[in-house]
Amino acid sequence: MKYLETYKNKMVTAKDAAKIVKSGDWVHYGNFVMAPLGFDKSLSERRDELKDVKISAVCFPGIAEVAKCDPLREHFIFNDWHFSGGSRVLHDKELCYYIPMVYHEGPFIYEKYLNPDVFVTTTSKMDDKGYFNFSVSNSIHSSVAKKAKIVIIEVNEEAPICLGGNNESIHISDVDFIIQENSKPLIEVMSPEPDDVDQKVAEYIVELIENGSIIQLGIGAMPNAVGKMIAKSDLKDLGGHTEMLVDAYVDMYESGVMTGKCKKFDKEKMVYTFAMGSQKLYDFINRNPACASYQVDYTNDPFIASKHDKLIAVNNAIEVDLYGQVCSESYGTRHITGTGGQLDFIYSAFHSIGGKGIICMSSKASNKDGKSNYRIVPTIKNGGIVTVPRSIVNYIVTEYGVVNLKGKTTWQRAELLIDIAHPDSRDELIKEAEKMKIWVKSNKK
Numbered sequence: 001m002k003y004l005e006t007y008k009n010k011m012v013t014a015k016d017a018a019k020i021v022k023s024g025d026w027v028h029y030g031n032f033v034m035a036p037l038g039f040d041k042s043l044s045e046r047r048d049e050l051k052d053v054k055i056s057a058v059c060f061p062g063i064a065e066v067a068k069c070d071p072l073r074e075h076f077i078f079n080d081w082h083f084s085g086g087s088r089v090l091h092d093k094e095l096c097y098y099i100p101m102v103y104h105e106g107p108f109i110y111e112k113y114l115n116p117d118v119f120v121t122t123t124s125k126m127d128d129k130g131y132f133n134f135s136v137s138n139s140i141h142s143s144v145a146k147k148a149k150i151v152i153i154e155v156n157e158e159a160p161i162c163l164g165g166n167n168e169s170i171h172i173s174d175v176d177f178i179i180q181e182n183s184k185p186l187i188e189v190m191s192p193e194p195d196d197v198d199q200k201v202a203e204y205i206v207e208l209i210e211n212g213s214i215i216q217l218g219i220g221a222m223p224n225a226v227g228k229m230i231a232k233s234d235l236k237d238l239g240g241h242t243e244m245l246v247d248a249y250v251d252m253y254e255s256g257v258m259t260g261k262c263k264k265f266d267k268e269k270m271v272y273t274f275a276m277g278s279q280k281l282y283d284f285i286n287r288n289p290a291c292a293s294y295q296v297d298y299t300n301d302p303f304i305a306s307k308h309d310k311l312i313a314v315n316n317a318i319e320v321d322l323y324g325q326v327c328s329e330s331y332g333t334r335h336i337t338g339t340g341g342q343l344d345f346i347y348s349a350f351h352s353i354g355g356k357g358i359i360c361m362s363s364k365a366s367n368k369d370g371k372s373n374y375r376i377v378p379t380i381k382n383g384g385i386v387t388v389p390r391s392i393v394n395y396i397v398t399e400y401g402v403v404n405l406k407g408k409t410t411w412q413r414a415e416l417l418i419d420i421a422h423p424d425s426r427d428e429l430i431k432e433a434e435k436m437k438i439w440v441k442s443n444k445k
């Protein structure tokens, strides 16, 4: 093969690759399940030789070794652009920091402002033209690779080949070092089984969808439940234009409801920028021309996504206040996740002809510690982060119904939201709305 000699010359062990990192460097990891786990381990083993190395990841799968090995943060500072459960655990222990980003801007942020010392990501194996496919994480990888001083790839021969789209691959001539010692099946990320509340919310959402709609499902259990219900519905000729491809898209495709025939562009292709789910999803994507992987500045660009008619965006939230502000990334000052593509898609869906930007949630949250709290609240909990401002918000759905807040006054919003709040919280919400001066006499008590 033409590139075999070059390949051999660039091969290193993970241990040797980690030796390239110097104190003070910024090291950027590949995103989601393509994070370079072997390199991460080897870098953590160099802890005592290094000081002040900054690492950035996107939704690191599990607990990063570089964070775990350094509880005093004297050697490594770990940062994540979008928290996974693992990064959340680390943040609770002051071992991970968040980097705010509206996801479609990610590549442009790199282009304009960031100069990583090292970019290291997992890819699939090289093809005979010398290309390594970014597999299930296209995301921001091409843009990071273009700006990084050193590019290292960790080959995983079991990683699916994700056809583009664009920016789905990197050529060996743009790679400095190749690690080849860590091939194994990709990490599976399973969604919990939908409960009764998820089912009820999903039923309301399916009623909002017309034949020929283009579906974006966000991260979390509830959007996945919506997709699974769509797969069993009578809807016809839906299309996929999403940031994240999840198992529900396989169900929608296999049941025949998602054909992509009505898409204005990328016809008959499910467009996405990253995928996380079961092995079934990874097998489905592998070399599948029905799927197209693009960098996130394509999938999430509101000026592109909104050109599809009937774009339906379904995303999950933590709290919504009576003004209609949506908080999806923190609970008070407890950091939970990131803005991700939520703002991109809620905005895009409203701007799409016939589109709807939907925020869905249960009316009450039950947490692991046995405590529960209401999700429709007078004002977002002190320290909470607004993910979708009230000026952008569109539909809100709970198990008690569907409301559309666009064009509504503050007193109309308060009334609509209280209508879909948990029944036990409604009297208190009305009292608070009165104090907030967003209640009028004609509102229903």
Ligand SMILES: CC(=O)SCCNC(=O)CCNC(=O)[C@H](O)C(C)(C)COP(=O)(O)OP(=O)(O)OC[C@H]1O[C@@H](n2cnc3c(N)ncnc32)[C@H](O)[C@@H]1OP(=O)(O)O
Pocket: 085, 088, 216, 217, 218, 219, 220, 221, 222, 242, 243, 244, 315, 316, 317, 318, 319, 328, 329, 331, 336, 337, 338, 339, 340, 341, 342, 345, 365, 367, 368, 373, 374, 375
């Ligand atoms: C991906 C795309 O295609 S585009 C856009 C999608 N992106 C987004 O919407 C970004 C923001 N949204 C999200 O990240 C997710 O949808 C979430 C976090 C809101 C929900 O995701 P889920 O996986 O269903 O959340 P889950 O119920 O596991 O809760 C996550 C954490 O938040 C905590 N949490 C959630 N709600 C509450 C609440 N009301 N009070 C206190 N804690 C809460 C949970 O306890 C859990 O913490 P833990 O891991 O320590 O137990």
Ligand SMILES: CCCC(=O)O
Pocket: 058, 059, 081, 082, 103, 218, 219, 243, 338, 339, 340, 341, 342
């Ligand atoms: C990094 C983005 C993930 C999400 O949008 O949820």
